[in-house]
Amino acid sequence: MSGNDESLAQVFQKAEILFLDIQKSTLASNSDEYQSKVNQSIRGFELSSRMVRQLSLFSDNEFMEDISTKDLRILLTEYYLGELFLKRVTPDRLADLNSGKEHLDHFLLQCETHDILTPSDKKYLEQLTTNTPKDAATRRGEKIARFKREKEMRNQIEEFHKILGTTNSGYEGELSSELEDQYRDFVLLHLQYAIFQTMEQLVGIQQEIPMLQQMAERKAAEGSNDSRASNRTAHDARDGKVDSSTIWNATGPLMDPQGRPLRPFMITNKRAEMMKGVFRPGHSLPTMSIEEYLDQEMERGNFLSGGTEEPKKKEADDNDEEAINAETIKARNWDDFKDDNPKGWGNKGGRIG
Template identity: 75%
Template sequence: MAENDASLAQVFQKAETLYLDLQKTTLSSTSEEYQSKVNESIKGFERAEAMVQQLSLFSENEFMEDISTKDLRFLLTKYYLGELFLKRVSQDRLSALNTSKDHFDHFLLQCETHEILTAQDKKYLEQLTANTPRDAATRRGEKIARFKREKEMRNRIEEFHKALGTTSSGYEGELSPELEDQYRDFVLLHLQYSIFQSMEQLVGIQEELPMLKEMQARKAAQGSNDHRAAQGSSNENGGEDGTRVDSRIRNATGPLMDPQGRPLRPFVITSKKTEMMRGVFRPGHSLPTMTIEQYLDQEMERGNILSGGTEEPTKKEVDDNDEAGLEAETLKARAWDDFKDDNPKGWGNRGGRTG
C-alpha cells in the first residue's frame, strides 16, 4: 500500500511505534540515527494531525462520552509532538521549546474541552498558570503525591498491555462489548498519564525558557559589540573618503565624534549610574543561589539526608545465675582498677608530670 493511501490509524500507529522505540533505545540522543527517528516520528504525527483536522474528528461540543473508543487515542497526537520536539537537537533550542509548549498547551486544552481533565489536574494546572508561591513542605508533599500517582498509572498501563496483548495505545482486533469497555479504560488511562506528563514537562519548560532568553540576549549584545568593534577598526584604517584618523587624536581626550559623525576615539555605551550603583551596593561576599529550604529539598531528593535517629546502645545485663559471666565482669573491673592505679589521671600530659 502506498504511503499516501494509508489510513489515519496506520499513520498514527507507525509514528507511535517510532516514539515508543525511542523510549527504550540505548542510542545516544545526539546520534544521527536517534535524531532521524525523532524527525520521522514528528512527520508521522504531523500528518496524523492534518488528517484529524481534515476528517473533523473532534468537535468542541463533544464530551468524552460522545467520542468513539477507537478515536479517543488520536487525542494523544499533540502530546506526542510536544515530547518529540523536546527530544529534537536543534541550533535554535528556544524555538523548539516554544513549539513543544504550544503542543502541550493545545493537548491540555483539548482534554479540558472534552472534560477529560480531573479536578486534581485542573487545580494543579491553575497553580502552574498562576505561578502560586508555596512553601517547601507543601511542594515536597505535592512531589511525593504526584510521584506515587505516576507510579500507579504506569503499573496499571502495564497491566492493560498484558491483558490486551498490545504494546501501544492501539488495538487492531475486533472489540467485543466487554473488551471495548476494557480498551476504553486503557485509552483513558493513557490520556490521564499524558496529561500528567504534559504538566510536568511544562514545569521544566518554564524553568528553561528564561535562561535561554537571557543567553540569546547576551549573544545579541555580544554581536552588537563585535559589530561596533569592526566598525571602529575600519575607521582606524581609513574612512569612506580615504582619510586616516590620527591615532593621537583617537587616544586623546575630547569630543567622541567629529562633525561628520565619525568616532575620534574608542568608547563603550553604558550606564555609569548603573555601574556605580552595582559597585557601591555589591556585598563583599558571594550571595547564596538558593534558600536553605531549597538546598535541603535538593539533598533529600538526592538521598543525602537520613531520616529518623539512632538509639543509645544498651548494656547487656549479666544474669545473677551466670557464674562465668559474673566472674568475667569482676575480672574486667579489677583489670580496669589496676590500669587506673598504674596510669594516674594526667600522667600522659606534660603538665601533669612531677618527676
C-alpha cells in the same frame, strides 16, 4: 511516511510505535540516528494532525463519553508532537521549546473541552497558571504524591499491555465486550498519563524559556559590541594604527603578519637579566645614599636650619649708664626674689627634705 493510501489510524499508529521506540532508545539524544527518528515521528504526527482537521474528527460539543475508543486515542497526537519537539536538538532551542509548548497547550485544551481532565488535574493546572506560592514542605509533599501517581499509572499501563497483548495504545482485531471495556480504560489511562506528563513538561518549559531569552539577548549585545570593535579595528588597520585596547588585552602573538605589535613587549638582554636575578643579595638594596636622602628631605623643608647653638649674651657697654643701671636693678630684684622665696618653698607645705 506517506498518508496517500493509509487511514488515520494507521498513520497515527506508525508514528506512535516510532515514538515509543525513541522513548526506550539507548542512543545519544544528539546522535544523527536518534534525531532522524525524532523528525520522522514528527512528520507522522503532523500528517495525523492534518487528517484530524480534514475529517473534523472531534467536535467542541462532544464529551468523552461521546467519542469512540479508537478515536479517543487520536487525541494523543498533540501530546506526542509536544514531547517530540522537546527532544529535538537544533541550533534554535528556543523555537523548539515554543513549538513544544504550543502542542502541549493544545492537548490540554482538547482534554478540557472533552471533559477528560480530572478535578485534581484542573486544580494543579490552575496552580501552574497562577504561579501560586507554596512553602517547601507543601511542594515536597505534592512532588512525592505526583511521583507515586506516575509510578502507579506506569504499572497499570504495563498490566494492560500484558492483558491486551499490545505494545502501543492501539488494538487490532475483534474485541469482546469485556476486552472492549478494558481497552477503553487502557486508552483513558494513556490520556491521563499524557496529561500528567504534559503538566510536568510545562513546568520545565516555563523555567527554561526565560533563561534562553536572556542568553539570546546577551549574545545579541555581545555581537553588537564585537561588530563595533571589528569595525574600529578595520578602520585603524586602514589608517596604519593599532587599537590600544586590543594591544593591552591580547595574549596571542607579539606581532601580526604585517609587523604591527599586537601586545606590549620589551626587548632585553635575557642572559644579563638572568644573571642579575641569580647573583643579587637576598635583602633589598638601598636606592640612594644617606647624603642624598638628607638633601632630599632638606629640599622638602623637613629639617629646620640653625637653632643648635646658644645665643651669645649681649654685654652692656661701660659708657651706657642706663644699661648698667638696668642690669643692676635686675640683679637686685632677683636677689630680693630669692630672699623672699627660699629654695624648696611651696613643696609639701614648705617642708624641705
